[in-house]
Amino acid sequence: MKVLICETHEAAINRTAELIETQVRSRPRTVLGLATGGTMEPLYRRLSELHRASLSFAGVVTFNLDEYVGLSPDHPASYHSYMQERLFDHIDIDPQNAHLPRGDAADPRAEADAYDRRIEEAGGIDLQLLGIGRNGHIGFNEPTSSLNSRTRIKTLTRSTREANRPYFDAGTEPPAYAITMGVGTILDAKHCLLLATGASKAPAVAAMVEGPLSAACPASALQLHRKATVVLDQAAAAELRLTDYYHHVHPGGKASPFD
Numbered sequence: 001m002k003v004l005i006c007e008t009h010e011a012a013i014n015r016t017a018e019l020i021e022t023q024v025r026s027r028p029r030t031v032l033g034l035a036t037g038g039t040m041e042p043l044y045r046r047l048s049e050l051h052r053a054s055l056s057f058a059g060v061v062t063f064n065l066d067e068y069v070g071l072s073p074d075h076p077a078s079y080h081s082y083m084q085e086r087l088f089d090h091i092d093i094d095p096q097n098a099h100l101p102r103g104d105a106a107d108p109r110a111e112a113d114a115y116d117r118r119i120e121e122a123g124g125i126d127l128q129l130l131g132i133g134r135n136g137h138i139g140f141n142e143p144t145s146s147l148n149s150r151t152r153i154k155t156l157t158r159s160t161r162e163a164n165r166p167y168f169d170a171g172t173e174p175p176a177y178a179i180t181m182g183v184g185t186i187l188d189a190k191h192c193l194l195l196a197t198g199a200s201k202a203p204a205v206a207a208m209v210e211g212p213l214s215a216a217c218p219a220s221a222l223q224l225h226r227k228a229t230v231v232l233d234q235a236a237a238a239e240l241r242l243t244d245y246y247h248h249v250h251p252g253g254k255a256s257p258f259d
């Protein structure tokens with residue numbers, strides 16, 4: 001696991017965007033795995049800026065990590081709507097190439113199985129972008145998720161539902177279930193790129209990087225991945241103890257081939 005600690009939140013966003021840009025420029029037909037959540041919002045703004053400055057996503061295929069069970073794509077709090085508003089409306093991606101699980105599928109289990117097959121048919125994910133939940137989840141793989149799990153339905157914990165409540169209208173309960181790529185599905189990606197910013201993520205980041213490999217912190221499964229990059233700002237890195245082992249990114253420094 002390669003850990004990059006950036007001095008500021010902005011630097012962490014820019015470094016993550018640069019890594020995605022490098023991937024897309026070197027392989028215009030890249031299959032990208034995408035994430036949602038507050039952490040990704042400034043990243044998607046940055047990718048939209050890079051698009052305006054010439055980065056094309058015309059050949060890129062995307063697969064999002066997850067979607068709420070029961071929400072149709074046009075529901076304002078669905079991850080379909082999130083992606084449309086925050087990224088897809090601002091770049092030149094072919095809508096046919098942007099995949100998310102259908103939360104309103106008549107048979108959500110069959111939809112989950114079909115989603116894994118669609119990823120395989122696309123040749124697998126080249127670069128999987130990830131956030132991390134305060135409880136160590138990746139995608140919606142809550143603690144105790146099998147580290148070998150595939151795309152399936154998961155029950156969301158109360159803390160995760162509370163964290164995502166701001167996306168729902170007052171008085172509307174966040175859904176109790178989601179379709180999510182499994183931890184094993186995520187680990188199949190050729191490169192995993194996790195972005196975490198802010199002090200609220202510091203305990204989960206420490207558990208992921210320095211804690212034991214454990215289903216109690218699903219993100220710790222990235223310790224098994226042959227190519228995992230973790231980009232942090234200083235606040236998210238604050239509870240790491242083995243600081244000499246990490247790469248400290250200096251302001252204005254360009255990504256090196258070793259990052």
Ligand SMILES: O=P(O)(O)OC[C@H]1O[C@](O)(CO)[C@@H](O)[C@@H]1O
Pocket residue numbers: 035036037038039040065066130131132133134138139140
């Ligand atoms: O960035 P946030 O809003 O803290 O969310 C953390 C993670 O939890 C999720 O919302 C659940 O999948 C992810 O999309 C996100 O990466």
